[in-house]
Amino acid sequence: MAGANVPETGMPRNIGLFPRAVDPSAQERVKNFGNFLATGTIGSASSPFAPGGGDNQMQKDMTMWMSRKRLDDRIYLLKKIDGLKRSFDEGASDSLGRLQQQAVDMIMGGITEAFDLSKEDPRTLARYDTAPLVHPNSISKAWNNHRNYRDHGQTLGKLMLLARRLCERGAGFVTVTTNFVWDFHHDKNNAGVAEGMEYVGAPFDHAVSAFLEDVHQRGLSENILLVCCGEMGRTPKLQPNGGRNHWGRLAPLMLAGGGLKMGQVIGESTGDAGEPASGAVTNENLIGTIMHTLLDVGQVRLMEELPRDVHNLVTTTSPIRQLV
Template sequence: MLTIADPRPTRHCQGLARREFLKIGALGSLGLGSMLTLPQLLQAKATGSPLVKDKSVVLLFLQGGPSHIEFFDPKMSAPSEYRSVTGELPTKHAGITFGGTFPQLASRADKFTVVRSYGSGNNGHTYESVTTAGNSLKSALSAIYARVAGVNNAASGIPNNVLVLPEAVKENLKIGSNFETGALPTLTQSGDLGPSYSAFNPAGGGQLKENLELKVSADRLLDRRNLLANLDGMKRAAEQIANVKGASEFQQQALDVITRGVAQAFDLKQESAATLERYDTEKLFPLAEVQRWSDMKRSTNLLGRQMLLARRLCEAGCGFVTVSDCGWDMHSNENSPKFLGGIHPLGRQVDHAVSAFIDDVRERGLEDKILLVVTGEMGRTPRINNNGGRDHYGDLTPLLLFGGGLKMGQVIGQSDAKAERAIANPFRPNNLMITIMNVLFDMGLLRLQTNIPRDIARLGETAEPIDGLL
């Protein structure tokens, strides 16, 4: 943990303590002392270290299990008890249709890739089967990224692993009350890597959020001589390392990063009214429309704001953002609307939020820098149950990928006539994980690293990437 402290004492109830200017999380992946870590990583970035690519990932995880049939594989030629209850919509691809709640995505199908033969292999609410792909460390890919790239972005100081819940984008929401905060401890789990690599949750408030802000009076901030005196230890340590040149330059850059702060990246008020309107999903349906069902009380109409925050975090240098959209209950039992009624508001929200994100990222010229992955912990049974709903099903699961420098405008794989099994190019979470890792890292260099766990270095040997994307 890098701490810039006011040298003058401040009294609190336990005695005297130095006032902390800002803490930037310990960048444990390099195993360096906290006084040296930030400047050294800034120097490494300037020299263009190729191990960690200049890319970011946004994982939109649909909690509760979205139906692959109502999403991207409607099967309208199948018997009525199998086909999509929302009908189908034509896309930019001849002969390819999407479910009826996705008109905006259907019109943009040439901008992203859908994998119709992906299945999580998971029939229950065990999120880690997707986000860890069963790796031996029991660590989500977001935590693995933080272990390799550092807990914080070296240039901006922003956390490299962030979880964006609905509570992060709207004030006065009670955490753990109506939403699924307490039900997803494994979604971004750090596993054997340890808690240092856990996701930063801006909805947590308190000290975690306050650590992102520099709170110091103007006279002390302007006293740069005093501030730089506190950084002299960095300079002396850096000058002892042969491969660090211009230590004072990076010392000054570290100070600039600190005084610039990163809290603004989490502030949606920094966006224009037009951008906020573009992402607005609250206007699509009243929250009470879905929250009258007990399980769907975890649902929100805030996904647009969450996706906008994810884009802002990526622009600020965050390497891995996990966005959780909760309440995807499709059983149509006493907990959710009959006849898959929940797909209508939730599907429209995903359609709007993801389309806004795609358009925004492309207009900003970031489509090669940011990879968006949309999936869930499972799909849904092809045969509709007696309530007109669909139950848990792991053989096929919706999967959409956009950007990241991957090959877009495709529909990869194929399911059988009733969307029960993949009949071409079946893929599982380990294939997805390796695909994402190839976007984020130079996998050849990763295998050569001696300062990270060997289990991470060997992950590239456990599976092949999804065919046709790289």
């Protein structure tokens, strides 16, 4: 799952997708609300590859993340690859860092094609595309986060398509995020619920439904587990200004595929959607479901090299029982 690249193909095992991965005009990834590229005690060797959004310069400058004009410049691409080959012949590869080596492996393995949406069937690209749903000019500039709303609408569908392409080619874990647009505080930064959902809800519905239909038609539903969640829910009562605040007692969670038992609504809430009214599904249950779906937990128990906290998390958490 984690680690640098799949040896046979050069595909990164762990990938983080931010808006700039598909739109060079999008904002840089948000870093002040958490680090989606953090690896905890596992160590930096398992850092996600973040096309267009990483902190490493070679990730930013890789040929596949240059402008469309330069991507289409075959001569430029060949010169870059020839230069890398000469470097290898001269033994210079020994001086490359881990991330540089990862990028080189991808280029040499031909994996750059997987990151290029221009290679996709135009009909499939159109099915995923969420940009027509929310025109940037329709987003009120009264909100400081109006650019976040813009990035979400313009990129989410393409990010989900890119995620499918990467999973199809062997990526083990792909995280998609669009820069924190789900707050509905109705303050200077964020719209209220009704307006905010116009900006974020329709693109989400469109992108997720396109993804699920696509992987089903390709026969990949059993092999790909889709998890849609945030870190919290929203207050059951409106604030005086008409917005809703953070609420950690209850939050939505959606899972699809991965060989789990589908077609269920699991659990129920109180009438005001403030508390679980049936057995609560916890963060540990979610982690347990993911790990039991994607890993052989019995084999993980034998991996003494894993950090103790990671080992315990994988081997002691219980999956959501209704799904397995």
